[in-house]
Amino acid sequence: MxxxxxxxxxxxxxxxxxxxxxxxxxxxxxxxxxxxxxxxxxxxxxxxxxxxxxxxxxxxxxxxxxxxxYEYDAVSRLRDSQLGDPKVEDVRHYIxxxxxxxxxxxxxxxxxxxxxxxxxxxxxxxxxxxxxxxxxxxxxxxxxxxxxxxxxxxxxxxxxxxxxxxxxxxxxxxxxxRFPDMETMKQIVEVHFPGLKSDLLGAALAQFYEIRDTQGLKKKPSTSEVLDWLKLLLAEDLSPEDLKRDGVNALPKLHGALLKNEQDVALFERLAFLARGQRR
Incomplete structure (x- = not known):
């Protein structure tokens, strides 16, 4: 076995x-x-x-x-005994x-x-x-x-x-x-989304691991959440170019699948603000 x-x-x-x-x-x-x-x-x-x-x-x-x-229902047995129910004789009825x-x-x-x-x-x-x-x-x-x-x-x-x-x-x-590395994650994704275009998968996973490695993140996105995110990317027919982020918007596309609290959303918004300030 x-x-x-x-x-x-x-x-x-x-x-x-x-x-x-x-x-x-x-x-x-x-x-x-x-x-x-x-x-x-x-x-x-x-x-x-x-x-x-x-x-x-x-x-x-x-x-x-x-x-x-197991749980023994003594209350039901007492009630049935008061009603004269004959099944009270066998305690197994109440287990x-x-x-x-x-x-x-x-x-x-x-x-x-x-x-x-x-x-x-x-x-x-x-x-x-x-x-x-x-x-x-x-x-x-x-x-x-x-x-x-x-x-x-x-x-x-x-x-x-x-x-x-x-x-x-x-x-x-x-x-x-342990959290899957990039190659293992590709195998996991292949099981759920066979034939996913390699350029989209590469861009999405690179961004996903970049998000996970962000300092100060309260909750790192998990395997189940990246699968949900990929499902949304496919449903929206997004391309690798659509996933690119810049200083104007540091939040990933459809970020609600990956970031699950307001602190982490605010963190990426602050990163975008800092990036804009450095460009000036």
Missing amino acids: KFSSTDSYVAPHDLTVAVNAAIALERPLLVKGEPGTGKTELARQVAASLGLEMIEWNIKSTTRAQQGL KKGKLWQAFEAEQKVVLLIDEIDKADIEFPNDLLQELDKMAFHVYETGETISAKQRPVVIITSNNEKELPDAFLRRCFFHYI
């Missing part, structure tokens, strides 16, 4: 090595990187490459670790299976994505230590233990908003997705 690039996803060599190492070790793969570098998409592509079903658990600030195992339970009970191996784990409370990763390590958990209401029939491929993503506990990190195989 080996992961490699797919028709719709360009995986650098170090990333494929990391995925396959985590699979071989049967440990969760913890993936970090800038937002928009394809961390979530990686899990989908691993599932597609290996021919496995994917179960996705999207983490929010209010998510608790217990929700990944909602979480994503880990679904992954553990699957007959075939699955890919389990725990997406953006750093959004949750700092104790969230520690609360999952034993379950991810032993691939089993206890259901107190029924007295049963749920063990994984097939150990899932676990991929955990983080945007590095919070530090993760050392005990949790010890149980993971770690990989940081």
Whole structure:
């Protein structure tokens, strides 16, 4: 069972090595990187490459670790008992299976994505230590233990908003997705926009990396944003000449796809003002 690039996803060599190492070790793969570098998409592509079903658990600030195992609805059971509903005799009617339970009970191996784990409370990763390590958990209401029939491929993503506990990190195989260099980005673009004219692609990517390297930028544009930008350039049928910037307007064409806050827009406007002053 080996992961490699797919028709719709360009995986650098170090990333494929990391995925396959985590699979071989049967440990969760913890993936970090800038937002928009394809961390979530990686899990989908691993599932597609290996021919496995994917179960996705999207983490929010209010998510608790217990929700990944199961939730017991005691209120509904109490209400039904007051109404004389016979199903109250079986507590299983009031247990909602979480994503880990679904992954553990699957007959075939699955890919389990725990997406953006750093959004949750700092104790969230520690609360999952034993379950991810032993691939089993206890259901107190029924007295049963749920063990994984097939150990899932676990991929955990983080945007590095919070530090993760050392005990949790010890149980993971770690990989940081570096931002693609120019050549890798060309391969990624070719997957999404096959046959894009090389002169337009060259001019667009040169400008894109120039924007990313601008000092003082609050949010650097990501891979997903450059793909959106290229889609707009094609829709507007712009040429390499149309992309050229001068001192009058330092903002890139259709800059709303690349610059996502007013501070960065203002930064480029200031650069244009300074450039005009130097020309006088």
